[in-house]
Amino acid sequence: MILQKRLMVCASALGLMAGTAMPATAAPWVRGYVVGQYEYAFRYGGRADFTRGAEIEPGVDCPHGASTHFANDVNTKIAVQRQKFRSQQEIDWISRPPGLDQVRAPVLTRFHIWNRAVAYRGYKRGIETYVNPWAAEDPGQPQVTSRIGDGFNLDGKVKAADFVSPDGEKGVDNNLYRAWGCDAPWRGNGNATLDLRANDKMQDGLYTMVIRVSGNKDPMNDDNATLEIGYSPDKLVKDARGGIAVDYSYRILSTSQYTKLKAKIKNGVVETEQVEHLHSPRIAWFYDQTGDTNFSKGKVRLNMSPDGLSATGLLAGYRDWRELYTENTFAQDGGQQGIREHEDHVSLYYALRRNADGMYNPKTGKNDGISSVYRLKLASAYVVDPQDPKMEVPKLALDEERMQAFLAIKANTIKGAETRVPQPVPPGTTEAAVGSFEHDIADLPSKDFFIKTLDRPHYANEDKDGIPPWMRRRRGTVAPTPPAATPAKPQNQVQADTPTKVAAAEKQ
Amino acid sequence: MKLDRRFFLRGTSQGALAVMALPFLDCFLDSKGKALAATGRPLPSRFGTYFYGLGLTKQLWIPKVGGTDYEMTMELKPLEGYRKKLNVFSGLRVPLDDNPNYQHWSGAAAAATGISPTKQSEFDSKTIDQQVADVISHGTRFKSVSASAAGDPKQSYSSLGGPNTLPAEASPLSLYTRLFGPGFQDPTKGDWKPDPQIMVQQSVLSAVSESRKTAMANLGAADKARMDQYFTSVREAELQMAAELQRPDIQAKVTIPDAPGEMICNNALPNLRATLPLMAKLGAMALATDQTRVFNMSVSEPGSQIFVPGDSLGYHQSTHEEPIDPVLGYQPRVAQYNIQNMELFAAYLKEMDAIPEGDGTLLDHMLVFAFTDQSFAKIHAVDGLPIMVAGGGSGKMKMGHHVAGDSSPVSRVGLTIQKAMGVSLDSWGKGSMEIRQPYTELLA
Numbered sequence: 001m002i003l004q005k006r007l008m009v010c011a012s013a014l015g016l017m018a019g020t021a022m023p024a025t026a027a028p029w030v031r032g033y034v035v036g037q038y039e040y041a042f043r044y045g046g047r048a049d050f051t052r053g054a055e056i057e058p059g060v061d062c063p064h065g066a067s068t069h070f071a072n073d074v075n076t077k078i079a080v081q082r083q084k085f086r087s088q089q090e091i092d093w094i095s096r097p098p099g100l101d102q103v104r105a106p107v108l109t110r111f112h113i114w115n116r117a118v119a120y121r122g123y124k125r126g127i128e129t130y131v132n133p134w135a136a137e138d139p140g141q142p143q144v145t146s147r148i149g150d151g152f153n154l155d156g157k158v159k160a161a162d163f164v165s166p167d168g169e170k171g172v173d174n175n176l177y178r179a180w181g182c183d184a185p186w187r188g189n190g191n192a193t194l195d196l197r198a199n200d201k202m203q204d205g206l207y208t209m210v211i212r213v214s215g216n217k218d219p220m221n222d223d224n225a226t227l228e229i230g231y232s233p234d235k236l237v238k239d240a241r242g243g244i245a246v247d248y249s250y251r252i253l254s255t256s257q258y259t260k261l262k263a264k265i266k267n268g269v270v271e272t273e274q275v276e277h278l279h280s281p282r283i284a285w286f287y288d289q290t291g292d293t294n295f296s297k298g299k300v301r302l303n304m305s306p307d308g309l310s311a312t313g314l315l316a317g318y319r320d321w322r323e324l325y326t327e328n329t330f331a332q333d334g335g336q337q338g339i340r341e342h343e344d345h346v347s348l349y350y351a352l353r354r355n356a357d358g359m360y361n362p363k364t365g366k367n368d369g370i371s372s373v374y375r376l377k378l379a380s381a382y383v384v385d386p387q388d389p390k391m392e393v394p395k396l397a398l399d400e401e402r403m404q405a406f407l408a409i410k411a412n413t414i415k416g417a418e419t420r421v422p423q424p425v426p427p428g429t430t431e432a433a434v435g436s437f438e439h440d441i442a443d444l445p446s447k448d449f450f451i452k453t454l455d456r457p458h459y460a461n462e463d464k465d466g467i468p469p470w471m472r473r474r475r476g477t478v479a480p481t482p483p484a485a486t487p488a489k490p491q492n493q494v495q496a497d498t499p500t501k502v503a504a505a506e507k508q
Numbered sequence: 509m510k511l512d513r514r515f516f517l518r519g520t521s522q523g524a525l526a527v528m529a530l531p532f533l534d535c536f537l538d539s540k541g542k543a544l545a546a547t548g549r550p551l552p553s554r555f556g557t558y559f560y561g562l563g564l565t566k567q568l569w570i571p572k573v574g575g576t577d578y579e580m581t582m583e584l585k586p587l588e589g590y591r592k593k594l595n596v597f598s599g600l601r602v603p604l605d606d607n608p609n610y611q612h613w614s615g616a617a618a619a620a621t622g623i624s625p626t627k628q629s630e631f632d633s634k635t636i637d638q639q640v641a642d643v644i645s646h647g648t649r650f651k652s653v654s655a656s657a658a659g660d661p662k663q664s665y666s667s668l669g670g671p672n673t674l675p676a677e678a679s680p681l682s683l684y685t686r687l688f689g690p691g692f693q694d695p696t697k698g699d700w701k702p703d704p705q706i707m708v709q710q711s712v713l714s715a716v717s718e719s720r721k722t723a724m725a726n727l728g729a730a731d732k733a734r735m736d737q738y739f740t741s742v743r744e745a746e747l748q749m750a751a752e753l754q755r756p757d758i759q760a761k762v763t764i765p766d767a768p769g770e771m772i773c774n775n776a777l778p779n780l781r782a783t784l785p786l787m788a789k790l791g792a793m794a795l796a797t798d799q800t801r802v803f804n805m806s807v808s809e810p811g812s813q814i815f816v817p818g819d820s821l822g823y824h825q826s827t828h829e830e831p832i833d834p835v836l837g838y839q840p841r842v843a844q845y846n847i848q849n850m851e852l853f854a855a856y857l858k859e860m861d862a863i864p865e866g867d868g869t870l871l872d873h874m875l876v877f878a879f880t881d882q883s884f885a886k887i888h889a890v891d892g893l894p895i896m897v898a899g900g901g902s903g904k905m906k907m908g909h910h911v912a913g914d915s916s917p918v919s920r921v922g923l924t925i926q927k928a929m930g931v932s933l934d935s936w937g938k939g940s941m942e943i944r945q946p947y948t949e950l951l952a
Contacts, residue, residue, distance in 0.1 A: 046834075071829070072820070104659060104774035105813040107822035184831075191832045197887035204604060204891065240915040242599070242891060287608060340828035398626055399608045474628050 032383030036244035041373035062182035069344035099445035115335035119432035130334030133349035141347035144181035151373035173371035179351035185341035205235035230258035288406035318358035318369030435471030554874035561812030574912030599913025602890035603940035612810035615890035619879035622919030622937025652802035659773025788859035810881035827885035
């Protein structure tokens with residue numbers, strides 16, 4: 001009996017303690033994060049311990065390995081011999097330009113020739129390929145065949161071709177992974193080139209992305225929480241080791257690239273509602289790529305660590321696949337990135353088009369969107385409102401010219417894809433190695449052949465070498481060195497005819 | 509016969525005049541071998557920059573520990589012989605602020621000026637060599653001399669700011685001609701006279717300087733500023749001419765060779781292995797004979813187009829196209845190019861260290877600032893730029909250190925160098941790279 005009483009007293013005391021403890025856990029709470037890594041949620045299926053000096057190995061994701069477009073002269077030859085308008089000499093000379101051994105920068109010279117050539121692969125001469133990918137033959141893109149993929153069931157259906165998540169969730173929609181997961185620069189075990197590059201530039205201050213989660217119960221369990229995702233005008237702070245410094249303050253802008261979502265939290269896993277438009281910053285490694293993702297049917301899932309110092313997550317929805325194409329193609333120019341990264345944006349265009357699975361357009365009867373999942377890694381931060389709630393995303397003044405050129409080429413590309421009328425390359429871009437090609441093949445013995453054969457539409461105010469004004473500005477020269485002044489031999493750049501013999505060695 | 513530091517051995521060899529400069533004999537120097545006995549002035553400090561493109565591989569060049577007991581990593585190994593005359597800086601940052609990341613340019617420009625550039629291929633201020641030259645180059649024939657081992661005069665990282673890049677000599681013959689060709693005043697001739705043309709020009713400038721006072725009095729503020737800028741250039745020209753009216757201040761134990769023959773100068777590595785040491789040797793002679801006190805050497809453009817015969821990709825393209833080996837964690841072929849780049853740097857240092865001077869070598873009396881454009885070229889990363897300083901600056905900088913990853917802006921190295929070289933300044937750089945705190949532990 002005494003024991004029972006004591007137990008009751010203890011139970012009552014515990015109840016009181018619990019009662020008094022409740023208000024503390026039920027108080028309003030906020031957790032802030034800054035995004036330290038932001039990349040497409042592609043899963044690498046090769047062996048992590050495999051090593052060789054060529055392309056990343058085949059795996060369960062990509063049985064034929066990663067893409068190898070333009071990886072060597074043979075692959076480039078395959079790409080340019082598809083065009084019926086080219087002569088055999090043109091094909092042979094493009095793939096292996098004669099006289100390269102006589103120029104001072106043979107690799108760069110060949111690179112510009114390839115860039116110009118692969119930028120014109122339409123059904124007739126003069127159609128720029130990357131603005132008009134639909135006008136070129138599909139070179140083919142290896143696609144992901146694995147059944148396992150990260151993401152959510154965005155359409156509420158479990159279809160035969162859907163992925164299964166690593167946790168066993170069925171019906172996962174991530175067709176961007178299917179289309180592009182075998183693309184060389186995006187495939188890797190934590191070392192995919194463009195993942196590294198985009199993260200490096202974000203961490204260097206190109207843009208900052210923040211997330212704020214708040215609620216009124218326990219941060220690890222709250223069925224009425226809020227998640228805000230958006231752009232911060234404050235540059236990401238690194239620690240002394242180059243990692244993301246924790247607990248710095250960042251403002252979150254609510255004017256654009258911003259979404260506020262209802263969320264439920266269970267054991268630290270934040271699951272938001274699915275909304276018709278989810279705005280957030282884009283993945284970018286150049287300023288002209290930055291902007292709004294504008295996911296359709298978007299949602300977010302975060303996995304917060306109990307100590308609040310870090311989190312991982314997924315951000316998903318349907319993105320307009322033509323925007324994805326332009327953002328990735330015209331960061332620099334299609335040929336440059338294609339040759340250097342062993343990818344072909346024509347292939348990527350067709351892969352996006354055939355895998356488009358959302359944002360149905362009743363007017364065309366086609367899907368404008370492709371299910372896309374982005375992976376997030378976050379570090380704790382203080383996410384605060386700006387003093388001026390109307391503050392806009394700042395512009396990078398020195399790169400605005402490039403941004404305007406990007407917007408123009410994007411508009412032309414989408415217009416061409418919709419109308420099937422070939423569109424020109426607007427001024428201001430580096431597409432088709434404009435200017436670089438003309439400038440850097442000056443000492444090639446076969447330059448006349450290439451300048452004639454690989455000619456392109458011209459712009460106003462080009463100089464006599466065909467270099468347009470914006471390229472002259474970017475090169476930092478008002479005018480390039482005239483070819484006539486280029487010496488026949490590099491060593492003849494000395495002005496003096498005969499050097500004066502000042503002194504000779506004392507030989508004894 | 510009394511010898512002084514201007515005494516030259518003379519003779520004839522195969523019908524040609526043969527001249528040999530004398531070393532800094534004890535009779536020229538003070539009892540400690542550190543200063544010129546005649547004037548009591550210390551041996552002049554010399555400065556050089558050394559530019560190499562595309563950086564290094566992080567895993568292979570950063571020593572694990574800081575301080576003086578660091579290990580010579582795989583990519584630093586070629587510099588082993590100069591370890592005690594070398595400082596290695598890792599973990600330096602290049603904050604871009606609100607400027608674009610100009611690929612292959614922002615890093616190089618930031619290292620050379622302490623400023624994140626606002627334009628591709630242009631420096632936003634005078635480069636460090638010119639800032640140092642403003643202080644140490646008085647009395648020399650050339651304020652600075654630049655050379656491009658790959659044969660491109662545009663491969664110069666010496667600038668007065670904006671589009672005013674100072675072109676590089678693009679071959680050994682060109683460099684030789686500039687230094688020891690027409691216009692070279694042979695100080696060994698008994699009837700040595702200043703160049704009459706220079707005297708005429710100087711007198712013209714003097715006349716101009718008289719009349720400019722009148723002109724300035726009638727100008728508005730903006731025009732006065734422009735005129736000031738203009739006359740600063742005029743003043744520099746005057747100083748240059750005054751220098752050419754005097755014999756060189758010092759001569760070291762060097763034998764000026766015959767003019768080199770024509771050589772192919774391009775990006776092929778075997779050619780660079782021939783041209784770079786030769787141009788370094790000529791540069792060293794120019795420094796040793798006080799033709800100039802600032803010598804800049806470049807191996808390549810920022811996106812280095814160096815190639816090994818048979819490699820269809822070359823250096824730059826390899827940085828982009830070669831996959832990262834999943835097991836090694838780096839790009840093996842790129843790493844090989846990195847090492848070859850460091851071997852070229854070692855060849856340059858060898859020439860600077862080969863000339864005995866006072867109590868050491870020429871290298872001991874200079875500082876060489878070696879910089880690059882990228883930390884990880886594959887992704888055009890700039891944070892973690894590999895920077896080295898070689899030499900000793902006549903004892904004004906402590907050497908043999910690895911200054912490990914403290915996340916300082918790259919401009920801190922430039923500020924420290926300038927402090928060691930006697931440049932009077934409190935801070936250096938702009939924006940997030942403006943720095944007031946040099947590496948005081950390295951300053952003697």
